[in-house]
Amino acid sequence: MIARVRGVERFADPGERTLAALLLAPAAVLLALIVVYPIGKLVYNAFFDLRLSGGQHAPFVGFDNFASALQDGIFWNAVWVTVSITIISTIGALLVGLALALLANLPYRIQWPVRLALLLPWAMPLAFAGLIFAWFFNTDYGVVNDWLMRIGIAPRSWLLSPGTAYAAVCITLVWKSASFIALILLAGLQMIPRSLYEAAEVDGATRLQQFREVTLPLLVPSIVVALIFRTIAGLQTFDIPYTMTKGGPAHATQTLAMLIHDTTIDYGDIGYGSALAVLMFLLSMVVTALYLRRIQRD
Amino acid sequence: MTSDRAFFTPATLRLIAAAIIVVNGFFPAVWILLTSFKPELELVQKPITYLPQDFTVQNYVQVFAQQPLGLYLLNSVVVATASTIVTLVVSAFAAYAIARLRLRHRDLILAAIIASSTFPLVTLLVPIFETMRTLGILNTYPALILPYVVLSLPVCTLVLVSFFQSIPRDLENAAMIDGATRFGALWRVVVPLAAPGVFTAGILAFVNSWDEFLLALSLNSAVRMRTLPVGIALYQGEFTFPWHIISAALVIAIVPIAVLIALFQERVVGGLTAGGMKG
Numbered sequence: 197m198i199a200r201v202r203g204v205e206r207f208a209d210p211g212e213r214t215l216a217a218l219l220l221a222p223a224a225v226l227l228a229l230i231v232v233y234p235i236g237k238l239v240y241n242a243f244f245d246l247r248l249s250g251g252q253h254a255p256f257v258g259f260d261n262f263a264s265a266l267q268d269g270i271f272w273n274a275v276w277v278t279v280s281i282t283i284i285s286t287i288g289a290l291l292v293g294l295a296l297a298l299l300a301n302l303p304y305r306i307q308w309p310v311r312l313a314l315l316l317p318w319a320m321p322l323a324f325a326g327l328i329f330a331w332f333f334n335t336d337y338g339v340v341n342d343w344l345m346r347i348g349i350a351p352r353s354w355l356l357s358p359g360t361a362y363a364a365v366c367i368t369l370v371w372k373s374a375s376f377i378a379l380i381l382l383a384g385l386q387m388i389p390r391s392l393y394e395a396a397e398v399d400g401a402t403r404l405q406q407f408r409e410v411t412l413p414l415l416v417p418s419i420v421v422a423l424i425f426r427t428i429a430g431l432q433t434f435d436i437p438y439t440m441t442k443g444g445p446a447h448a449t450q451t452l453a454m455l456i457h458d459t460t461i462d463y464g465d466i467g468y469g470s471a472l473a474v475l476m477f478l479l480s481m482v483v484t485a486l487y488l489r490r491i492q493r494d
Numbered sequence: 495m496t497s498d499r500a501f502f503t504p505a506t507l508r509l510i511a512a513a514i515i516v517v518n519g520f521f522p523a524v525w526i527l528l529t530s531f532k533p534e535l536e537l538v539q540k541p542i543t544y545l546p547q548d549f550t551v552q553n554y555v556q557v558f559a560q561q562p563l564g565l566y567l568l569n570s571v572v573v574a575t576a577s578t579i580v581t582l583v584v585s586a587f588a589a590y591a592i593a594r595l596r597l598r599h600r601d602l603i604l605a606a607i608i609a610s611s612t613f614p615l616v617t618l619l620v621p622i623f624e625t626m627r628t629l630g631i632l633n634t635y636p637a638l639i640l641p642y643v644v645l646s647l648p649v650c651t652l653v654l655v656s657f658f659q660s661i662p663r664d665l666e667n668a669a670m671i672d673g674a675t676r677f678g679a680l681w682r683v684v685v686p687l688a689a690p691g692v693f694t695a696g697i698l699a700f701v702n703s704w705d706e707f708l709l710a711l712s713l714n715s716a717v718r719m720r721t722l723p724v725g726i727a728l729y730q731g732e733f734t735f736p737w738h739i740i741s742a743a744l745v746i747a748i749v750p751i752a753v754l755i756a757l758f759q760e761r762v763v764g765g766l767t768a769g770g771m772k773g
Contacts, residue, residue, distance in 0.1 A: 216595040216596065217591075219587040231610045231618065234621030235621075302508050303508070311763060313516045323705075324744055328744065453614065456616050461619070480613065
C-alpha cells in the first residue's frame with residue numbers, strides 16, 4: 197500500500213526531489229564556502245605557528261596557541277569585557293526597549309513618526325552610531341559634557357579614561373539596539389488580545405496589576421527572542437568600540453572580536469588569533485544551542 | 495488635582511510619549527545634521543553651539559573634494575545592490591524548496607541555515623580572508639558580495655519560507671492542472687503573490703550589507719575599495735579628527751538608508767518581526 201502510494205507520487209512528479217536539491221544547491225555551496233570550510237580551516241590554523249607574512253612552512257605547535265591564550269591576561273580581559281558588555285547592554289537595551297515599546301503601543305492617530313523613530317537607530321550602521329556618539333562624548337566640544345555643565349556637574353574626559361569609556365560604549369550599544377528590541381516587543385504587545393485587559397478591568401485590576409498579570413507573562417516569548425538576538429549580537433561587539441575607543445584606553449573596551457581582528461589582520465599572527473577565535477566560537481556555541489532549542493520548541 | 499487631570503489628558507500623554515520616542519530615535523541623526531552645517535571653527539568654540547550660528551554648506555563641498563566620498567558611495571551601492579539581488583535569488587530558491595517541495599530533513603535544513611547566522615563573523619574572518627586571497631579577489635567587489643549573501647541568507651530564507659507557506663498550495667496545483675509546468679506555476683502564481691515577501695527580504699538584505707563593517711574593513715581595506723562605513727571611520731585629519739567633514743559624510747551616508755526605510759517602513763517592521771518571531 198505504502199509502496200503504491202509512493203509509486204504514484206513518484207509518477208506524479210518524478211523530479212521533485214531533484215528539483216529541491218537543485219534549488220538548495222546555491223545556498224549549500226555558499227554556506228560551505230563562507231561558513232563550513234572556514235570553520236574547519238580555523239580549527240586547523242589554531243594548531244600551527246602561522247604568520248600572515250611568514251613563508252610556506254608553519255610549524256605544528258599542538259595546543260601551544262591555546263595554552264598561551266589561557267595564560268594571557270589580555271585574552272581574559274577581552275573575555276570579561278565581551279561578556280560584561282553583552283550582559284549590561286542586553287539588560288539596558290531590554291529595559292529601554294520595553295519602555296519604548298509600551299510608549300509606542302499607545303493608540304496614535306499618525307503612526308509613521310513613531311515607527312520611523314524606532315527604525316532609524318536599527319537601520320543606522322553600528323560604525324556610524326559609534327562615530328556620532330564619540331562626538332557626543334567628546335571631552336571639549338561634546339554635547340554630553342555641555343549638558344553636565346549646565347546642571348552643575350564637572351565635565352569628564354569620557355573616552356580617555358577606562359571607566360567612563362566603558363560606560364560610553366555601553367550607552368551607545370543600548371541606544372543602538374534598544375529600538376530593534378522595541379520593534380520585536382511591540383509586535384508581541386500587539387498580539388495580546390484586548391479582551392484580556394477588559395476582563396482584568398472588570399475584575400478591578402489596576403493598571404500596574406494588568407501590566408504584571410497580563411502584559412508581562414504574554415510578552416515573555418517576545419522577550420526571549422529579543423534576548424537571544426541581542427546576546428548573539430552582543431558577543432560579536434566590534435564596530436562601536438572600534439569607532440569610539442579603538443579598544444582603549446588600556447584595553448578597557450577591547451572585546452574578543454577586536455582582539456581577534458587586531459591579532460590576525462593587524463599583527464598577522466594567524467595561528468594565535470585562530471586559537472582565540474576557536475575559544476570565542478565555543479563561547480558563542482552555548483548561545484547558539486539555546487537559540488536552536490528555542491526554534492525547535494516553536 | 496483637577497487641573498492635573500485636565501493637563502494629563504490621554505491626548506497630552508500620547509504626545510509626550512511620542513516626543514520621547516521621536517527624540518530618542520532622531521536626536522543623533524539631527525545632531526550630526528546640525529553639526530554638518532557648522533564651519534570648522536564653530537565646532538571648536540566654547541560654549542558649544544546647538545543651532546549653526548554661521549550656517550555653511552562648505553563641509554559638503556569639502557567632503558567630496560578632500561575625500562573620495564563619491565567612490566565610497568559607489569562601492570556601497572554596488573556591493574549592497576549586488577549582494578541583495580544574489581541573496582534574494584539564493585534564498586528564494588532555498589525557501590521554495592523548504593516550504594513547498596517534498597524534502598527529507600526539512601526542519602534540519604532550515605535549522606542549519608538559521609544556525610549559520612549565529613556564528614560570530616569575526617571567528618571566520620581569517621579563513622574567509624585566506625579564501626579570498628587564494629581566489630585572488632581581495633579588494634574586489636565579490637570579496638564582500640559573497641560573504642554578505644551568506645550574512646543575509648538566514649533571515650531572508652526565514653521571511654520567504656513563511657511567505658511561501660502563506661500562499662495556498664491549491665492555487666499552484668490549479669495552475670499545474672490547467673497545464674502549467676511547475677516553473678510556469680511558480681513564475682505566474684507564486685512569484686507575484688510572494689513579491690511583498692521578496693521585497694521585505696530585499697530591504698533587510700540591503701540594510702545588512704550597507705551597514706557591515708568588520709569584513710569591509712578587513713577584506714577591502716584599499717582606499718579605492720572602501721565602503722561608506724569603513725571609508726568614513728578611517729578618515730584622518732591632518733591634526734585632529736575632522737568632525738566637520740565627518741558629519742557631512744555621515745549625513746550623506748545615512749540619507750539613502752533613511753529614505754529607504756521611511757518609504758517602506760511597514761514592510762521592514764513586518765519582515766523584522768516575522769524573522770524575529772519565527773526564531
